[in-house]
Amino acid sequence: MPTRKVADLKSLLTPEDIDRVIQMAWEDRTPFDAIRTQFGLTEAEVISLMKAEMRLQNWKKWRARVQGRATKHTALREEGVQRFRSRMQKAITLNRISKR
Numbered sequence: 001m002p003t004r005k006v007a008d009l010k011s012l013l014t015p016e017d018i019d020r021v022i023q024m025a026w027e028d029r030t031p032f033d034a035i036r037t038q039f040g041l042t043e044a045e046v047i048s049l050m051k052a053e054m055r056l057q058n059w060k061k062w063r064a065r066v067q068g069r070a071t072k073h074t075a076l077r078e079e080g081v082q083r084f085r086s087r088m089q090k091a092i093t094l095n096r097i098s099k100r
Contacts, residue, residue: 003044006052013039018053025050026062028069 010018021039024030025046032043041049051059 006048009045009049022053
């Protein structure tokens with residue numbers, strides 16, 4: 001299945017959906033499979049959407065953090081891990097990371 005363009009993704013998703021996808025992508029324990037189930041976006045589409053919606057520096061931080069992270073990929077997770085979000089995870093609203 002070919003990856004959809006960012007403009008196509010933005011036309012399919014509401015601004016609230018885009019904000020939620022970005023929030024889920026930042027959460028360490030939310031796998032890309034959960035985003036795919038809820039919004040129908042592949043990992044590559046989430047990466048493209050993140051790059052288009054975020055400031056470059058924040059996108060670079062996120063990308064470095066996500067690459068190879070076992071918690072973002074269901075197949076790499078340990079068995080029995082059911083949680084999606086840490087209690088210490090910072091809140092993300094309107095694409096900005098809030099301070100604790």
